[in-house]
Amino acid sequence: MRLRSVITAVLGAAVLLAATPGSAAAATGQFRYSYETVEGYEASGFLNNPPSGRCINLHGVGQENPQPGHSPKNRTDAWATVYTGTDCRGDSFRLRPHTGGASERLKLRSVIFN
Template sequence: MRLRNTLVAATSAIALVLAVPVSANAADGVFRYTYRDGGSEHRGQLVDPRGGECVDVQGTAGAEVAYAPANRTNRTAVAFLALGCVGDVYRALDPGDSAGRRLSFRSVLFS
């Protein structure tokens, strides 16, 4: 009887953990930015980006940078000038914040 109760409790706990949605760690919303490619401007976006994971944004290869970020997610976004979300040149953007064309970045990390 005790073994069965323990087994039921363990199975219930596992089922509860597995039932938690994976998107709980995601930032809900869209992070928009602008970048140049082939001499023309393009708009990029990250839809529901995962929290705690660095994203090297599209269009930042070589000497190119992204700019004019708009954080329309529900999490704080930290935009870094370097790839890989490293370095001491960064700017935090709270949910709903945006920055002008003068803010250059190559990677972003969501809290």
């Protein structure tokens, strides 16, 4: 009888583990960029612990702003690929983890971490 209880408990635990969704992968750290607002002011944008494997359109430099972002700094623990267009389209450039950065000549509107 005890063996049946142990087997039932083990099977129950296995079912719970299988049903529990895994935590979403995320890059740890901060990604920063600069941009000019529609009103003409210089601003900074940042992403804290951004999700991995998902394209992120950057705030302030989307289709509503004719000026793209610039001067990205990748301070996360993952590679960041920045794109000149929204939805991770257009020309791209990869920034290494922790120390990756570029000058204001690199224009960007979206990023993906992997």
